[in-house]
Amino acid sequence: xxxxxxxxxxxxxxxDAILDEGIVCHLGxxxxxxxxxxxxxxxxxxxxxxxxxxxxxxALEIAKGTLPVCLTVTLVDGLVLARSAFHHSANYRSAVxxxxxxxxxxxxxxxxxxxxxxxxxxxxxxxxxxxxxxxxLLATSVLKMPIDEASAKIREGGPLDxxxxxxxxxxxxxxxxxxxxxxxxxxxRLRRGIAAPAYARRYAxxxx
Amino acid sequence: xxxxxxxxxxxxxxxDAILDEGIVCHLGxxxxxxxxxxxxxxxxxxxxxxxxxxxxxxALEIAKGTLPVCLTVTLVDGLVLARSAFHHSANYRSAVxxxxxxxxxxxxxxxxxxxxxxxxxxxxxxxxxxxxxxxxLLATSVLKMPIDEASAKIREGGPLDxxxxxxxxxxxxxxxxxxxxxxxxxxxRLRRGIAAPAYARRYAxxxx
Numbered sequence: 001x002x003x004x005x006x007x008x009x010x011x012x013x014x015x016d017a018i019l020d021e022g023i024v025c026h027l028g029x030x031x032x033x034x035x036x037x038x039x040x041x042x043x044x045x046x047x048x049x050x051x052x053x054x055x056x057x058x059a060l061e062i063a064k065g066t067l068p069v070c071l072t073v074t075l076v077d078g079l080v081l082a083r084s085a086f087h088h089s090a091n092y093r094s095a096v097x098x099x100x101x102x103x104x105x106x107x108x109x110x111x112x113x114x115x116x117x118x119x120x121x122x123x124x125x126x127x128x129x130x131x132x133x134x135x136x137l138l139a140t141s142v143l144k145m146p147i148d149e150a151s152a153k154i155r156e157g158g159p160l161d162x163x164x165x166x167x168x169x170x171x172x173x174x175x176x177x178x179x180x181x182x183x184x185x186x187x188x189r190l191r192r193g194i195a196a197p198a199y200a201r202r203y204a205x206x207x208x
Numbered sequence: 209x210x211x212x213x214x215x216x217x218x219x220x221x222x223x224d225a226i227l228d229e230g231i232v233c234h235l236g237x238x239x240x241x242x243x244x245x246x247x248x249x250x251x252x253x254x255x256x257x258x259x260x261x262x263x264x265x266x267a268l269e270i271a272k273g274t275l276p277v278c279l280t281v282t283l284v285d286g287l288v289l290a291r292s293a294f295h296h297s298a299n300y301r302s303a304v305x306x307x308x309x310x311x312x313x314x315x316x317x318x319x320x321x322x323x324x325x326x327x328x329x330x331x332x333x334x335x336x337x338x339x340x341x342x343x344x345l346l347a348t349s350v351l352k353m354p355i356d357e358a359s360a361k362i363r364e365g366g367p368l369d370x371x372x373x374x375x376x377x378x379x380x381x382x383x384x385x386x387x388x389x390x391x392x393x394x395x396x397r398l399r400r401g402i403a404a405p406a407y408a409r410r411y412a413x414x415x416x
Contacts, residue, residue, distance in 0.1 A: 037236035
């Protein structure tokens with residue numbers, strides 16, 4: 001049996017590119033002895049990842065400020081159709097970060113963290129909307145974890161079949177997949193005469 | 209401050225629809241006291257979820273056959289642009305399953321589990337490709353977890369703003385997102401005269 005191609009990457013450029021393209025991360029933590037995995041919005045900001053903490057709030061309370069977490073971002077790029085069932089696969093890029101998350105309590109740092117998450121998702125949006133009030137800021141929980149222990153896995157390219165299987169009378173190749181934005185849908189209560197901004201009309205994730 | 213709409217669902221139809229539409233799940237487990245979250249391919253089969261176990265193999269070895277896991281599937285449907293930063297959100301559907309996964313060791317059960325994962329991803333494919341050899345079957349690890357403790361969260365619809373904010377001069381609405389298949393790409397070594405099958409040319413996830 002052929003060995004699979006090496007998929008591990010540890011360089012920050014590769015990891016950052018995955019983190020910067022993703023929309024949702026999956027946050028893993030332990031609560032009452034059991035593993036939990038919750039999707040949440042996030043952003044990379046330099047050497048740290050910031051994310052909404054409400055889903056982990058109970059676990060965080062018990063952890064008293066520092067919560068061991070695993071934060072994973074996965075981008076699915078396609079399905080790989082081989083000539084044998086065994087060699088079917090998916091093309092994907094994933095980043096897995098391990099570390100301790102702490103809650104951001106200082107109001108200015110929290111505000112900057114929320115701005116980073118907003119700009120990660122919709123660059124340009126923050127400047128156009130009402131900023132959080134003190135009350136809203138208090139009602140929001142934002143966590144920060146340093147990018148210390150991180151790795152990326154990437155699978156790309158076509159199927160790798162056994163030599164004997166290449167003569168088989170079956171199609172093989174890739175079904176590429178991409179996350180695509182459709183035309184923006186205006187809110188029912190939108191005031192007349194406000195056009196959808198360019199960042200909504202031409203929304204796309206940054207791909208490096 | 210307005211309360212957010214209720215997002216929790218516990219009925220199996222809702223949970224099954226999310227599981228059946230997803231391509232990748234995020235599997236959470238504890239290894240050496242730390243949480244891990246790994247993306248993997250899976251399928252629902254009746255009242256259980258089946259998934260590839262190689263990523264969790266070390267943890268599984270230590271757990272001696274039964275591994276407490278959290279399996280989460282998230283479908284991102286759009287970004288929700290409100291008039292205030294605080295009320296920005298994402299439309300999504302997620303299913304979170306808690307339980308114990310065990311390895312499938314009986315060869316026929318394992319073969320059926322691999323068929324289920326294959327058919328979940330590409331219906332019709334299994335019948336056309338070479339089945340796993342005994343050696344390949346042994347080299348594959350498949351886990352099974354019952355759908356016991358499961359919940360779904362769904363956020364849909366437009367932004368919900370504070371009353372005072374509706375007069376603001378800023379666009380609000382939804383940027384819908386969808387995972388789309390592009391035209392299939394034939395393998396470089398594909399034999400001449402084999403056309404891409406319909407399931408590759410018109411690939412789409414089942415949406416209920």
